[in-house]
Amino acid sequence: xxxxxxxxxxxxxxxxxxxxxxxxxxxxxxxxxxxxxxxxxxxxxxxxxxxxxxxxxxxxxxxxxxxxxxxxxxxxxxxxxxxxxxxxxxxxxxxxxxxxxxxxxxxxxxxxxxxxxxxxxxxxxxxxxxxxxxxxxxxxxxxxxxxxxxxxxxxxxxxxxxxxxxxxxxxxxxxxxxxxxxxxxxxxxxxxxxxxxxxxxxxxxxxxxxxxxxxxxxxxxxxxxxxxxxxxxxxxxxxxxxxxxxxxxxxxxxxxxxxxxxxxxxxxxxxxxxxxxxxxxxxxxxxxxxxxxxxxxxxxxxxxxxxxxxxxxxxxxxxxxxxxxxxxxxxxxxxxxxxxxxxxxxxxxxxxxxxxxxxxxxxx
Ligand code: IPM
Ligand code: MN
Numbered sequence: 439x440x441x442x443x444x445x446x447x448x449x450x451x452x453x454x455x456x457x458x459x460x461x462x463x464x465x466x467x468x469x470x471x472x473x474x475x476x477x478x479x480x481x482x483x484x485x486x487x488x489x490x491x492x493x494x495x496x497x498x499x500x501x502x503x504x505x506x507x508x509x510x511x512x513x514x515x516x517x518x519x520x521x522x523x524x525x526x527x528x529x530x531x532x533x534x535x536x537x538x539x540x541x542x543x544x545x546x547x548x549x550x551x552x553x554x555x556x557x558x559x560x561x562x563x564x565x566x567x568x569x570x571x572x573x574x575x576x577x578x579x580x581x582x583x584x585x586x587x588x589x590x591x592x593x594x595x596x597x598x599x600x601x602x603x604x605x606x607x608x609x610x611x612x613x614x615x616x617x618x619x620x621x622x623x624x625x626x627x628x629x630x631x632x633x634x635x636x637x638x639x640x641x642x643x644x645x646x647x648x649x650x651x652x653x654x655x656x657x658x659x660x661x662x663x664x665x666x667x668x669x670x671x672x673x674x675x676x677x678x679x680x681x682x683x684x685x686x687x688x689x690x691x692x693x694x695x696x697x698x699x700x701x702x703x704x705x706x707x708x709x710x711x712x713x714x715x716x717x718x719x720x721x722x723x724x725x726x727x728x729x730x731x732x733x734x735x736x737x738x739x740x741x742x743x744x745x746x747x748x749x750x751x752x753x754x755x756x757x758x759x760x761x762x763x764x765x766x767x768x769x770x771x772x773x774x775x776x777x778x779x780x781x782x783x784x785x786x787x788x789x790x791x792x793x794x795x796x797x798x799x800x801x802x
Contacts, residue, residue: 440474441474441747441748442476443476444479446479446502448511450486450528451528453722460785461733461740464737464791468757470783471753479502482496484515485528487531493525503535508713510736513717516726517723518640524655539708543573545705547569547572547684547704553766554698557693558697560669564669564670564695567673571676578606579683600683611644624676625642625679626664629659630675631658661688668692703741715739715742717739729783730771730772731784738757752802759795
């Protein structure tokens with residue numbers, strides 16, 4: 439029997455709508471190759487929602503998302519809204535939807551394809567073969583603890599609380615062990631247990647959960663040392679799990695190992711199969727509307743959606759293979775091209791990927 443999935447599509451701001459359009463083309467190609475039907479429900483998030491609805495996260499958007507099987511997001515933000523107060527900032531919409539939908543597990547792969555080694559700023563021997571996954575806790579910690587701001591006679595004071603409940607640590611750590619088990623069976627838990635109480639609880643929970651995963655090799659590492667080792671010898675890492683803020687920073691660092699943030703996808707998962715999928719890169723307002731953005735990260739995010747939310751492993755692998763084929767054949771968008779002249783457009787890149795997907799299916 440044919441399966442049907444409803445996808446809430448949030449194009450967002452800047453290059454968001456352009457890269458989303460191409461990811462939708464890829465999903466429509468998947469519909470032709472597999473026995474599946476997708477229903478796309480468009481909604482607003484971020485700056486476009488501030489302009490249209492007066493809030494970065496309209497209730498209607500949340501309702502649509504809750505009724506759907508997964509969410510595909512472009513990017514939010516731009517200079518237009520940079521000086522707005524917190525409740526009218528695009529980022530507030532993004533944090534709000536993560537929290538409201540219970541998307542606590544953020545998976546951020548960073549991989550180096552052989553054909554892309556020259557793009558990295560680091561030495562070839564350091565980056566060739568890098569293939570790691572940062573799993574970031576996404577709905578707790580420093581981002582969501584109590585915020586305070588007050589005045590004293592000695593001037594203003596501000597504070598952000600780093601708070602974790604045991605259950606919040608346990609569920610992300612379990613998810614990380616499960617992911618590590620399907621990858622290289624090596625999990626690095628990153629914390630600052632020499633200083634932070636929240637990290638000491640984190641470590642205790644990790645050690646307890648580890649008993650259920652004797653086949654996964656576990657290592658604890660302090661966040662400063664991890665940041666250093668990521669640059670020195672990234673190939674020692676397979677799966678990394680860490681607190682929200684540490685994960686924000688380390689995943690950006692890891693993305694630069696690959697030299698091309700325009701290529702990296704992400705998944706933000708709730709319990710069960712529901713997830714939100716978005717490229718790691720931002721809204722890139724400087725190149726918005728030009729048709730030159732790299733759609734690869736969004737297309738690979740759609741592939742993660744096929745895998746994690748829809749259980750469509752074969753289709754997900756086909757999209758990934760197609761992306762690798764196209765990059766291997768030297769096709770490049772401007773962000774990864776050697777020269778402007780040889781760069782292809784957003785649409786051309788996606789068209790090549792779709793053509794390669796058909797080849798992958800014919801060969802299979
Ligand atoms: C990310 C971004 C967001 C975050 C911002 C835009 C709120 O940097 O997804 O990593 O800090 O989580
Ligand atoms: Mn970030």
